[in-house]
Amino acid sequence: MSRWKPDAHGRLMGAAIELFDERGYDATTVAEIAERAGLTKRTFFRYFSDKREVLFSGADQLQRLWLEGIAGAPADATPLAVVTAGLDPVAEMFTERHEFAQIRARIIEANPELQERELIKLQNLAGAVERALVERGVSANAALLAAQSGVTVFHVAFAHWVEQDDPTAFRRLIAKSLADLRSLTAA
Amino acid sequence: MSRWKPDAHGRLMGAAIELFDERGYDATTVAEIAERAGLTKRTFFRYFSDKREVLFSGADQLQRLWLEGIAGAPADATPLAVVTAGLDPVAEMFTERHEFAQIRARIIEANPELQERELIKLQNLAGAVERALVERGVSANAALLAAQSGVTVFHVAFAHWVEQDDPTAFRRLIAKSLADLRSLTAA
DNA sequence: CCGTTGGATGACACTCAGTGACATGACGAT
């Protein structure tokens, strides 16, 4: 057919975001996304395992950054401190994607199916963080709960960050969420 | 057609569990479940919003029991203590369903789709617990994090309870999970 | 005894997500 075009993955993501934003997730078919990207439905599924995944392919990068951050944390820090300190590189990257994150959040907020996918991505993240902690020598139980708590802190902070308009507020919101967690488990 | 039979909901659940256990979730079609229950695919979807939901209709009862337990907690307890104390009625009910829970857990463990649904049910639970705390006068932020943490404690304890063979161990596992959480956030 | 009404179910056609198998066309290497 016509000549090969680059960045099919990116074109599909862009087309999907546009259409979801215009008509909503449910009212958009995979065939329509593919058509706007100049491709076919079959090719869409070569790049994304399912329709939802087009909104979640950034999760890999988030996980990589977080694990790098954890690896760079001081050796004598407590498990939970390691986990939250590891969010520094993540905060940096998010700063530049605030608007995209807001659009994406609006789409996800309107769809239970997408919320399910978001939660399992978070859970996978927690599993990866947990393994990273165990490799640092943290006990299995502490690693599990620190990872879960750390992801909860991240999730709460992220939700607030998306709701407000300052792209640079991420680090501050993480600190606040962590402080809140500490204060209520201290008693 | 043939005579009307009672408890269509229960028959569909039973047929589904049997088939999922025999052949696995993916290899079972809704039409097959309905056929074993003496019904049609269309009727299945009148009782369950989708195929997964047949494994999660117990979540409503869990939520109800937990909220009752929270309502019965001492007025001067800390938010997290209120939440975990509220699990007493839940522990009681689970004691009688240990075997069912084990079969169900095996099915869910083998299927990412089902894990997604499980997580969102947990999240909905957290939302309900959070609202219950707010109604008790807990601040919005403390309620959010106490509910999230409480559900995490529940989730961890539940996973351990399913893995082992003592149906009565639930309360003890909750206490242990809570103690672990406290010890790692105290530092 | 009969007609009516309402709730539960069946029948059927339809859309759309997702997959498997195979074809095609561009491109680089030899």
Place this chain on the structure above:
DNA sequence: ATCGTCATGTCACTGAGTGTCATCCAACGG
């Protein structure tokens, strides 16, 4: 020029989920 490979297209198919209408059955009032 030919070969192989990679990205994509084509097509047929399964199965989830829905809208719509038909049918059956029990309860109820006259």
